[in-house]
Amino acid sequence: MRRYIIRRLGLAVLTLAGVVVLVFMLTHILPGNPALVQAGGRANAHTLQEIERQMGLNRSLAAQFGSYLGNIANGSLGTSYTTGNTAAHDLLTRLPATAELAVASTILATIIGVPLGVAVGLREGSVTDWAGRVGAIIGTSIPLYWLGLVLIVVFYADLHIAPAPIGEVNAFAAMPPSYTHSLVLDSLLSGNWATLSDALRHLALPAVTLGIVETAPIFKITRSATLEVAGSDYMRTARAYGLSRWEVLKNDILRNAATRVLTALGIVFGFLLGGSILVERIYDWPGIGLYAWNAVTTTDYNAIQGYILLIGVLYVLLNLAVDLLYAAADPRIRFGSAGDRPRRRPRPAWQGRRVISPPSVERH
Amino acid sequence: MSGLEIVGLHVSIGDRDVVRAVDLHVKPGTCVGLVGASGSGKSLTALASLGLLPRAARVTAGRILLGGDETVTPGRDRSAEVRGSGIAMIFQSPRAALNPVLRAGHQVERVLRRNGQRDDLTRRCVELLGATGLPEPDKIARLYPHELSGGMCQRVMIAMGIASEPEVLIADEPTTALDVTVQAEILDLLDDLRSRTGMGMLLISHDMSIVAERCESISVMRQGEIVESGTSWAVLNSPRHPFTTELVRDVTYRPGIESSPAPSSSAGPADGPARKDGR
Amino acid sequence: MSRTGAGFSAGRPDDTVPAGGPGRSARLRGELRRHPSLLVGGVLAAAMVIAAIAGHVAPPDNPLAINPGHALAPPGPGHWFGTDQFGRDVFSRVLYGLGMDVVIGLIVAALAFAVGAMAGIISGYLGGWIDDIVMRVIDIVMSLPPFLLALSIAVVLGNTVRNVVIAITIAYVPYLLRLTRSGVLTMRGADYVLGARAVGASRSRVMALHVLPNAVGPSMVQAALMVGWAILDVSGLSFLGVGIQPPSPELGVQIAQGASYITSGQWWISVFPGVAIILTVLAYNFLGDYADDKLRGQGS
Numbered sequence: 001m002r003r004y005i006i007r008r009l010g011l012a013v014l015t016l017a018g019v020v021v022l023v024f025m026l027t028h029i030l031p032g033n034p035a036l037v038q039a040g041g042r043a044n045a046h047t048l049q050e051i052e053r054q055m056g057l058n059r060s061l062a063a064q065f066g067s068y069l070g071n072i073a074n075g076s077l078g079t080s081y082t083t084g085n086t087a088a089h090d091l092l093t094r095l096p097a098t099a100e101l102a103v104a105s106t107i108l109a110t111i112i113g114v115p116l117g118v119a120v121g122l123r124e125g126s127v128t129d130w131a132g133r134v135g136a137i138i139g140t141s142i143p144l145y146w147l148g149l150v151l152i153v154v155f156y157a158d159l160h161i162a163p164a165p166i167g168e169v170n171a172f173a174a175m176p177p178s179y180t181h182s183l184v185l186d187s188l189l190s191g192n193w194a195t196l197s198d199a200l201r202h203l204a205l206p207a208v209t210l211g212i213v214e215t216a217p218i219f220k221i222t223r224s225a226t227l228e229v230a231g232s233d234y235m236r237t238a239r240a241y242g243l244s245r246w247e248v249l250k251n252d253i254l255r256n257a258a259t260r261v262l263t264a265l266g267i268v269f270g271f272l273l274g275g276s277i278l279v280e281r282i283y284d285w286p287g288i289g290l291y292a293w294n295a296v297t298t299t300d301y302n303a304i305q306g307y308i309l310l311i312g313v314l315y316v317l318l319n320l321a322v323d324l325l326y327a328a329a330d331p332r333i334r335f336g337s338a339g340d341r342p343r344r345r346p347r348p349a350w351q352g353r354r355v356i357s358p359p360s361v362e363r364h
Numbered sequence: 365m366s367g368l369e370i371v372g373l374h375v376s377i378g379d380r381d382v383v384r385a386v387d388l389h390v391k392p393g394t395c396v397g398l399v400g401a402s403g404s405g406k407s408l409t410a411l412a413s414l415g416l417l418p419r420a421a422r423v424t425a426g427r428i429l430l431g432g433d434e435t436v437t438p439g440r441d442r443s444a445e446v447r448g449s450g451i452a453m454i455f456q457s458p459r460a461a462l463n464p465v466l467r468a469g470h471q472v473e474r475v476l477r478r479n480g481q482r483d484d485l486t487r488r489c490v491e492l493l494g495a496t497g498l499p500e501p502d503k504i505a506r507l508y509p510h511e512l513s514g515g516m517c518q519r520v521m522i523a524m525g526i527a528s529e530p531e532v533l534i535a536d537e538p539t540t541a542l543d544v545t546v547q548a549e550i551l552d553l554l555d556d557l558r559s560r561t562g563m564g565m566l567l568i569s570h571d572m573s574i575v576a577e578r579c580e581s582i583s584v585m586r587q588g589e590i591v592e593s594g595t596s597w598a599v600l601n602s603p604r605h606p607f608t609t610e611l612v613r614d615v616t617y618r619p620g621i622e623s624s625p626a627p628s629s630s631a632g633p634a635d636g637p638a639r640k641d642g643r
Numbered sequence: 644m645s646r647t648g649a650g651f652s653a654g655r656p657d658d659t660v661p662a663g664g665p666g667r668s669a670r671l672r673g674e675l676r677r678h679p680s681l682l683v684g685g686v687l688a689a690a691m692v693i694a695a696i697a698g699h700v701a702p703p704d705n706p707l708a709i710n711p712g713h714a715l716a717p718p719g720p721g722h723w724f725g726t727d728q729f730g731r732d733v734f735s736r737v738l739y740g741l742g743m744d745v746v747i748g749l750i751v752a753a754l755a756f757a758v759g760a761m762a763g764i765i766s767g768y769l770g771g772w773i774d775d776i777v778m779r780v781i782d783i784v785m786s787l788p789p790f791l792l793a794l795s796i797a798v799v800l801g802n803t804v805r806n807v808v809i810a811i812t813i814a815y816v817p818y819l820l821r822l823t824r825s826g827v828l829t830m831r832g833a834d835y836v837l838g839a840r841a842v843g844a845s846r847s848r849v850m851a852l853h854v855l856p857n858a859v860g861p862s863m864v865q866a867a868l869m870v871g872w873a874i875l876d877v878s879g880l881s882f883l884g885v886g887i888q889p890p891s892p893e894l895g896v897q898i899a900q901g902a903s904y905i906t907s908g909q910w911w912i913s914v915f916p917g918v919a920i921i922l923t924v925l926a927y928n929f930l931g932d933y934a935d936d937k938l939r940g941q942g943s
Contacts, residue, residue, distance in 0.1 A: 018783030026795050137932060141924040143875055145882050146898055146917030153910045164906065233460040240414055240455075241448030241475050241524060251474070255465045274788035278879060282902070296798055297884055308795050312786045331465055331508045 001334045004327055012320040019312035024068050027305050028061065068305075077309065078302030082294065087306030091288055095310075096182035097168065098287030101206055101279065102272045108211035109268065113218030114261065118253060120219075121226025132223065139216030144275050148209040148282040155205060162205045163198075165283040206283040210275055217271070218264050225260035229253050258329045266322040273311050366432050367391045367564040368413060368451065368532040373426035375408055375417065382421065383408050384588045390532050390564040395555075397575030397596070398568045399611060400585035406568045409585070410534045412436060414453055415443030431531050449479050452528035456537040458517035462509040468520045469493070469505025475527040492523040497553055515546035519553070526557060532564040533557075539574065551578055572611040576600055584608045678936060684929025691923045695745050698738025706731060706739040706892055715909050725911035727901065733911060737919050740892040744874045745923060747808060747893075751873035754812045756866040759819025760859055766820065767827030767858070774824075781817045789814035790876055797886045807886030811876050815869055819862045826858030864934040871927035878920055894920050 059067075071078045076086035083090055120132035155162040168183045176183075176190040184203065187196035229235055229252065238248045280289035288307060295303035327333045368390040375383035383405040390396045400406045411417050413428050415436055428436040428443075430451055435443045455461040463471060472489045481488060486505070493501035496519040509517055518538060525533050535554060539547035555578060558565050569575050575582055576596055583593035584607065592605040603609045675682045698706070704722070710730030718725040724733035766777040784792070789811075796810035878895030881887040882902075889896050894916040901912025 014779075015783055015786055018779070019786050022783055022787075027799060137928045138921075138925060141871065141875075141921050141928050143878060143882075143895075143898075143917055143920050145879060146913065146920065149898070149902060149905050149913050150910075150917070153905055153914070157906055157908055157910070233455065233457060234463040236416065237455065237461045237521075237524075238463070239447070240416055240453045241528065242444060242446070242478055243448065243474055244478070247474065247478075251466060251470075252463055256463070270788045274790035277791070277794075277883065281883060293883055296794070299798070304795065304798065308787065308791065311788070311791055315786050315788070329465070332510050335508060335511060 001327060004333055005324065008320055008323045012316050015316050016313060019316060020069075020072065020309065023305060023309045023312060024065055026308065027301060028064055028068075071302075072309070077306035080295070080300050080303040080306075082298050082300045082303065087302045090291060090303065091306055091310050093178075093181045094286060094288045094291050096180055096185070097285060098276050098280070098289060100182055100184050100203060101210060101276060101285065101287060102269075104203055104207035105210035105214055105272070106265070106268060108207060109214035109218050112211075113215040114222050116215075117219045117222025118226050118249070118257070121223040122230055122253075124227055124230070129223075132219065136216045136220045136223075139213060139219075142213060144209065144213050145278040145282055147212060148206070148279055151205055151209055152282070163202050165205065167284045167286055168199055168202050202283075206279050206285055209282075210272065210279055213275065214268050214271060217267050218261070221264035221267070222257060222261055225257035226253060228260075229256045232256075255329070259326055262322050262326050262329060266319050269318045269322075270315060273315060366429070367394075368534075368566065369427075369429040370409065370413060371427050371429070373409060373412060373428065374424045375405070375412055375421055376424045377418075377421045381424075382588050383412070386426070386585070386588075386590055387593075388566070388583060388590075390566045392531055392564045393558065393562050394581070395558060395565040395567055395579040397579030397582040398566060398585060399570065399572050399575050399582060401570055403587075404585045405588040406585050407536055410453065410536050410566065410568055413443070413534065414447050414451060415441045416447075416453075448475055448528045450528070450530055451532050451534070452525040452530040453534040453536060454518070454521045454525050454538050457541045458514060458521050458538075459509050459512070461521060462517055464509055467506055467508055468512065471520065472505070472523050472527055475524045479527065479529060489523075489527075492527055493520065495526065495557070496520075496523045497549070498523075513546075514542050515550065518542060518546075518550055522550075522553065522557070526561065529561075530563050532566060534566045534568070536568045537570070538567075540569070540571075547574075554578075573615045576612075576615050584611065678933050680929045680933035680936065684926050684931075684933055687922055687926035688930060691741060691745065691919075691926055694738050694919075695742035698735065698740075699742050702732075702735035702738055704732035704735040706735040707890070715904070717909070718911050724915040725909075727897075727912045728904065733897075733915055736892045736897060737894070737915050740894040740897055740916060741919050741923065743891070743893050744878060744895075744920065745870075747804070747877050748870040748873040748923075748927075751808055751811050751815065751877070752866045752870040754808070755815035755819055755869060756862065758812070759816040760823045760862050762816070763820040763823030763825075763862070764827055764855065764858065767824035767831070777820075778824075781820060785817050790879060793876060794880060794883070794885055797880060802884075802886055802888055804887055804891075807877055807880055810886070811873055811880075814876075815873070818869075819865060822862040822865055823858055826861055830858050860938055864931055864938055867927060867934055868931035871924035871931070874920060874924055874927075 068078075075088055077088040077091070078086065080087050080090055116132060120129050123129050152162070152165050156164060174192060174195055176186040176192045176195060179186050179189055183199045184196065187193070187199055234256075235248070235252055238252045243252075276287060276289035277292050278289070279285065280287045281293045284290065288310065292304065292307040294300070295307060366389075368388070370386055370388040373383055373386040374381060386405075386409055388396060388398065388409070398406045398409070408417065408421065412421075412423055413430075413436065417423070423436055423438050423441075425438055427434055430446050435441075435446055462468070466474075469486065469489050472492055473485045476485055476488055476492075490501045490505055493504055498504050498516060498519050504512070504516065504520075509520075512520065533554075538554070539550050542550065551574065554565060554567075557563070567575055567579055579596055581594065582596050582599045583590050584599070584605065585591070586605075586607050592599060592603065592608045599608060600612050600615065603612050675685075708731060710726070713722075713726050713730040714728050716722055716726040716730075718733075722732050722734060724737060727733055727736070762777070766774045787795075793807075793810040793814040796813055797807050800806035800810065874894075877886065878893065878898070881891075881893050881895030882899045884899065887893045887896055889900060897916040898913045901909070901914075901916075904910075904912055
């Protein structure tokens with residue numbers, strides 16, 4: 001187990017280093033002149049040169065890489081030219097808002113997706129199974145941003161249940177002090193119930209939007225894991241000994257499906273990181289996604305770069321966390337060695353979209 | 365106490381009869397052998413007694429009784445009441461048959477709990493594991509299946525079986541997946557438990573020599589039907605069905621097998637080289 | 644498991660069976676019956692293709708013509724999907740944009756497959772340190788969600804259709820590379836490959852005849868699914884204003900243009916393009932599902 005942890009940590013560190021380099025390459029090595037993009041095509045040669053100097057583009061690539069690393073080392077990630085703050089400050093103060101969305105939507109998706117997946121997995125071949133699979137296929141065909149708009153149409157414009165999609169909270173709400181920069185937490189901590197309730201009401205629709213689309217991959221993987229368990233020898237043993245349905249569900253099905261479901265969570269995080277930019281744009285939610293979108297439209301290079309870097313780091317860290325949880329859930333990893341099959345958490349596929357594997361792929 | 369009675373059992377998958385008119389009676393304290401090739405329907409017969417047939421299969425005729433009470437008939441399945449409590453089954457690949465994420469002791473305790481035991485679970489569990497010949501059973505109880513050898517896993521399964529306080533224990537190819545050296549130990553263990561607890565045993569195997577050595581009566585199954593049955597002595601010495609003759613022929617070429625009905629008998633010829641084909 | 648079997652068994656008397664045995668249409672019907680995914684996917688895909696072609700060849704109304712007098716008309720007899728803020732007929736625009744998105748999706752999938760599969764085969768076949776490096780790089784590239792990766796590439800390259808296609812393709816290549824590479828590695832150890840080598844078949848012959856077809860199968864299926872993903876991603880990018888820009892009638896652009904009218908009740912500008920996207924992606928998802936079932940040798 002210790003070897004596993006060390007290996008995973010080492011891999012994570014390596015990958016992080018790689019991400020740092022990758023992000024630099026994305027913004028500096030690709031063809032295309034960032035200064036030109038930022039200038040917007042109206043610039044004459046002189047202004048262009050000035051912008052290039054400002055952005056440091058006239059220096060050598062090595063020097064640029066050096067100052068890029070320096071920006072990371074001093075924790076600033078460069079300065080955003082739109083807000084004037086360091087990109088790091090901007091991102092970190094907005095991250096909690098995105099986290100609120102992520103947590104709320106994942107909770108929703110898990111509450112719906114896991115029980116449904118288990119229920120359907122135990123009824124293989126039935127109408128419920130077929131309906132579930134079709135539902136999941138439909139779920140992965142819906143554009144997230146379109147769904148958000150539709151939900152706004154239905155719940156805000158038509159039914160007037162949801163509040164207007166203008167951000168976290170009403171314009172006139174009393175703002176609590178910013179301990180955590182998460183409105184929900186801050187109002188909770190300061191006992192500001194009115195704002196808390198308003199914040200939660202505004203959180204609802206964006207969380208549901210993300211949650212609906214997240215449910216499909218969670219459902220599919222839970223179903224597939226349940227199928228695998230249901231057909232296993234040890235499941236037959238449990239039934240042969242007359243163990244109660246509840247006992248079987250808890251200790252045979254869920255505990256063995258847990259590892260696969262954890263992998264699903266890794267998938268889902270990836271989806272969230274990508275999807276937040278769309279959802280926040282639609283709902284005007286002040287998280288890192290909206291920040292990134294603003295950065296894109298104003299071509300604020302430091303902000304964009306900082307955002308991508310943050311995403312990469314978050315993803316690596318989240319996967320590391322899932323890897324560790326995986327070890328906690330599967331005693332074959334915790335206590336030794338080869339055993340029957342080489343155990344390595346399968347690499348997550350993005351966004352729950354199904355990646356086909358050739359038969360008997362173990363670790364490659 | 366009349367043990368397990370299977371009367372006229374018919375099992376079908378789709379419109380195919382996979383088990384036809386099977387009669388078996390396993391009395392308490394006895395060992396009945398069920399021999400046949402793979403696909404002959406022996407496992408299905410066993411699974412039917414526990415109501416564990418695969419979804420596509422159905423009992424279409426006959427009855428199964430345990431201790432005089434009907435448990436399975438076409439259309440009515442009360443086997444859930446006796447599964448793991450009165451009748452138990454051990455399987456072919458013991459490590460695969462154990463839950464990989466639960467410790468060995470926990471798995472035995474689950475069966476104890478199912479049988480109404482509330483207190484003293486750990487102590488009773490360690491007792492049972494010890495009864496199956498596991499050394500340091502308290503330590504074994506804390507291990508996971510992947511940390512145990514095949515033979516140890518089978519002993520854990522047997523402990524689970526005994527925890528069910530069964531009238532009859534069904535052993536479906538219990539030694540086939542195990543090392544040859546361990547096979548005899550496991551079979552000896554089962555014999556020993558049988559005499560100590562008075563349970564009956566249905567020993568299923570494709571290997572006539574195993575069944576011949578351990579069982580008082582043998583039924584031979586072929587393509588879903590019982591083609592011959594009787595006492596071991598009768599079946600081995602005067603087989604009537606040609607298939608049985610073939611099976612038996614392999615057995616009598618292996619020295620060391622008793623072919624007389626007397627429980628104590630002289631050892632067969634040549635203890636030496638002939639023994640090396642794996643006993 | 645019969646490869647060709649329909650609902651027919653050879654011996655069953657059936658007066659519709661032509662003399663030579665079950666015909667192609669009969670086999671097809673049986674296949675459709677056993678794999679509803681194929682039926683649904685096929686019908687949807689065909690419908691979308693027809694709609695897209697119609698949208699270019701014979702749209703009911705000029706999708707690009709501005710007509711301020713009829714702006715923001717709700718769906719009705721003259722305009723089935725209503726009109727947008729410039730008076731353009733949404734139905735025609737949706738059909739027209741559908742074509743764009745489908746073509747982009749197909750191109751991205753084809754390119755990603757070509758590059759990814761080739762790279763995967765080479766990497767898997769060569770093995771050694773080359774393979775190790777390639778896998779490290781792939782792992783790093785896959786640390787970013789593909790949508791965001793495509794976003795950053797497109798932003799840096801500039802907002803054109805060509806750049807968006809390149810960006811999304813780059814984001815998808817790692818998957819196909821890994822998939823194909825896995826297939827190659829699995830196949831290399833497979834018994835029949837070893838057998839072929841043992842009787843003296845040359846390395847390249849073995850590759851071509853045995854390894855390639857089996858390694859590439861799953862990634863072809865994946866590429867089919869990726870057509871749908873690409874449509875979702877390209878429209879998502881355009882929705883954010885990256886890549887394809889107005890006045891292009893790409894579906895994501897249309898949705899973005901209608902977004903500000905949502906809250907005031909003019910929902911049709913954004914909703915219908917989205918429905919078109921859903922139906923198209925659904926088609927490819929079903930087709931991919933069917934292909935996957937076939938690959939695994941089961942019925943769906």
